[in-house]
Amino acid sequence: xxxxxxxxxxxxxxxxxxxxxxxxxxxxxxxxxxxxxxxxxxxxxxxxxxxxxxxxxxxxxxxxxxxxxxxxxxxxxxxxxxxxxxxxxxxxxxxxxxxxxxxxxxxxxxxxxxxxxxxxxxxxxxxxxxxxxxxxxxxxxxxxxxxxxxxxxxxxxxxxxxxxxxxxxxxxxxxxxxxxxxxxxxxxxxxxxxxxxxxxxxxxxxxxxxxxxxxxxxxxxxxxxxxxxxxx
Amino acid sequence: xxxxxxxxxxxxxxxxxxxxxxxxxxxxxxxxxxxxxxxxxxxxxxxxxxxxxxxxxxxxxxxxxxxxxxxxxxxxxxxxxxxxxxxxxxxxxxxxxxxxxxxxxxxxxxxxxxxxxxxxxxxxxxxxxxxxxxxxxxxxxxxxxxxxxxxxxxxxxxxxxxxxxxxxxxxxxxxxxxxxxxxxxxxxxxxxxxxxxxxxxxxxxxxxxxxxxxxxxxxxxxxxxxxxxxxx
Numbered sequence: 001x002x003x004x005x006x007x008x009x010x011x012x013x014x015x016x017x018x019x020x021x022x023x024x025x026x027x028x029x030x031x032x033x034x035x036x037x038x039x040x041x042x043x044x045x046x047x048x049x050x051x052x053x054x055x056x057x058x059x060x061x062x063x064x065x066x067x068x069x070x071x072x073x074x075x076x077x078x079x080x081x082x083x084x085x086x087x088x089x090x091x092x093x094x095x096x097x098x099x100x101x102x103x104x105x106x107x108x109x110x111x112x113x114x115x116x117x118x119x120x121x122x123x124x125x126x127x128x129x130x131x132x133x134x135x136x137x138x139x140x141x142x143x144x145x146x147x148x149x150x151x152x153x154x155x156x157x158x159x160x161x162x163x164x165x166x167x168x169x170x171x172x173x174x175x176x177x178x179x180x181x182x183x184x185x186x187x188x189x190x191x192x193x194x195x196x197x198x199x200x201x202x203x204x205x206x207x208x209x210x211x212x213x214x215x216x217x218x219x220x221x222x223x224x225x226x227x228x229x230x231x232x
Numbered sequence: 233x234x235x236x237x238x239x240x241x242x243x244x245x246x247x248x249x250x251x252x253x254x255x256x257x258x259x260x261x262x263x264x265x266x267x268x269x270x271x272x273x274x275x276x277x278x279x280x281x282x283x284x285x286x287x288x289x290x291x292x293x294x295x296x297x298x299x300x301x302x303x304x305x306x307x308x309x310x311x312x313x314x315x316x317x318x319x320x321x322x323x324x325x326x327x328x329x330x331x332x333x334x335x336x337x338x339x340x341x342x343x344x345x346x347x348x349x350x351x352x353x354x355x356x357x358x359x360x361x362x363x364x365x366x367x368x369x370x371x372x373x374x375x376x377x378x379x380x381x382x383x384x385x386x387x388x389x390x391x392x393x394x395x396x397x398x399x400x401x402x403x404x405x406x407x408x409x410x411x412x413x414x415x416x417x418x419x420x421x422x423x424x425x426x427x428x429x430x431x432x433x434x435x436x437x438x439x440x441x442x443x444x445x446x447x448x449x450x451x452x453x454x455x456x457x458x459x460x461x462x463x464x
Contacts, residue, residue: 052464054406067406077309077409077461173463174286174299177309179411179429179454197411197429220411227409229309229461232284 004045007036011050013088015066026056026064053079054230073129075220077175077229082159083127083134090129096154097189098124101143112142113212119143123154126189132224133190139216146213171208177201177227182219190221197222236277239268243282245320247298258288258296285311286462305361307452309407309461314391315359315366322361328386329421330356333375344374345444351375355386358421364456365422371448378445403440409433409459414451422453429454 011026020026027035032043047064050056053076056064075086084092102108104118112120121141127134139158141149146166153161162168177199184194192198203216243258252258259267264275279296282288285308288296307318316324334340336350344352353373359366371390373381378398385393394400409431416426424430435448 054404057404078463172286172289175461175463177409177431177459177461179431179452181429195427197413199409199411199431222411229407229409231310231405231407 003038004042004049007032007038007042007046008049009085009088010036011046012055015055016088020066024066025062026066028063052230054228073134073225075225075227077177077227082157083129084157084159087129087134091131093128094155094157095126095128096123096151097126098122099149099151099154108140111215112140114142114144121146121149123149123158125154129224133221134224135221136186136189136219137216138218139214142213145207145211168213169208171206173206174204175201180219186219190219192221192223199225199227235270236274236281239264239270239274239278240281241317241320242268243278244287247287248320252298256298257294258298260295284462286460305366305457307457307459309409309459314389315361316389316391319361319366323363325360326387326389327358327360328355328383329358330354331381331383331386340372343447344372346374346376353378353381355381355390357386361456365453366456367453368418368421368451369448370450371446374445377439377443400445401440403438405438406436407433412451418451422451424453424455431457431459 014020026032029040029043029047032046033040036043047056051058051064054067057067058064073087073090079085100122101119102122104112104114104116104120106116108120109116109118112118114120121139121143123137123139123141125137125139127137145168146162149158163170180198180200181195182190182192182198186198187194187196190198199220199222201216201218201220203214203218204212205214205216206212246252258264261272261275261279264278265272268275279288283290283296286299289299290296305319305322311317332354333351334354336344336346336348336352338348340352341348341350344350346352353371353375355369355371355373357369357371359369377400378394381390395402412430412432413427414422414424414430418430419426419428422430431452431454433448433450433452435446435450436444437446437448438444
């Protein structure tokens with residue numbers, strides 16, 4: 001994890017612990033440089049990310065103010081970060097339900113913008129936060145970009161593996177949300193009832209050059225999960 | 233409507249009509265300046281908005297490419313724009329179900345960041361797109377900021393009224409999404425079944441100085457509406 005990311009995480013935790021509750025104001029840039037012992041650039045990167053996430057907002061001449069929901073389990077729709085960062089301080093278990101290499105058929109190749117027959121990893125995981133099923137995830141990774149994915153990686157944070165080990169730099173993600181009725185099978189995995197409501201997100205992550213390398217279908221537990229989006 | 237907004241609308245329509253389908257590439261800045269007969273600044277404003285909406289993305293050295301969903305009825309979560317702009321070319325009817333002035337109680341005053349007793353407009357509207365119920369909206373407007381709201385405004389675009397007539401400049405919006413089961417009453421209005429799934433958005437719009445002036449609770453028809461968010 002890079003320095004500014006650790007600061008983003010730490011400031012989020014401090015905000016959630018209501019450290020700035022009284023004034024709703026973040027410490028000044030100077031103060032943060034001193035507290036974390038890092039460069040101005042690093043602090044500015046962290047501030048920029050917290051702003052993009054909608055966690056803080058600037059008031060001209062007065063500094064940065066806290067604005068975001070403090071609730072845990074909130075999915076930040078403006079970010080490509082994963083479940084781990086959406087649940088700081090919580091215990092996350094990833095139960096691997098399926099892993100296999102498939103060949104992209106016509107539909108998948110179109111969806112992933114690759115040739116028919118391209119080898120693709122298919123993973124099905126149940127994400128569990130503090131013992132409660134949080135999301136059911138079905139993901140395809142282009143094997144030409146992600147050459148290896150094993151059980152031990154899938155049970156950890158794939159997101160961190162891609163970023164830290166494979167040095168893959170995400171460009172942007174397209175997220176499509178719909179409300180659905182849960183199938184009997186998916187409801188059982190999420191410990192909910194058939195036909196219960198769910199938010200389903202189709203998440204497509206692109207590299208900086210626009211190439212798609214990962215498409216996910218994620219079904220969230222409506223009882224534990226809420227979503228946040230910042231609009232301009 | 234400002235010039236760059238008209239260009240945003242028009243380019244969206246052209247994208248939806250698949251005019252750029254073959255190359256997925258938008259005309260160059262020079263070409264757009266010529267086509268629309270406007271300044272470079274106006275085109276750049278329009279391009280920036282289309283980028284923020286996730287409709288186009290830049291590829292270094294090659295120009296702007298089309299990336300967005302072409303589906304009508306898509307709600308852009310990164311934007312404070314209204315139903316009218318999410319449904320270009322469709323017939324929108326706003327059925328006013330309730331309008332009254334209430335005094336903010338403790339809960340509402342906390343939510344709207346105003347004093348207890350502040351007069352607040354309460355509106356309940358059914359938004360109908362091409363004859364199909366699209367969303368059920370319950371909105372509170374601080375009367376100190378929006379002094380008048382009548383039936384004829386509520387049945388048009390309140391968004392345009394606030395922006396064009398009252399010259400209110402939006403700063404940012406916080407949107408909280410959850411999946412819910414429809415109540416019997418709301419299901420009847422949306423022509424759906426009780427307990428059907430729905431995405432409920434709590435939308436809080438702030439002025440540029442961070443002051444909240446409007447809080448909405450919007451319940452969407454899961455059969456007609458999908459959502460789109462761009463993440464970085």
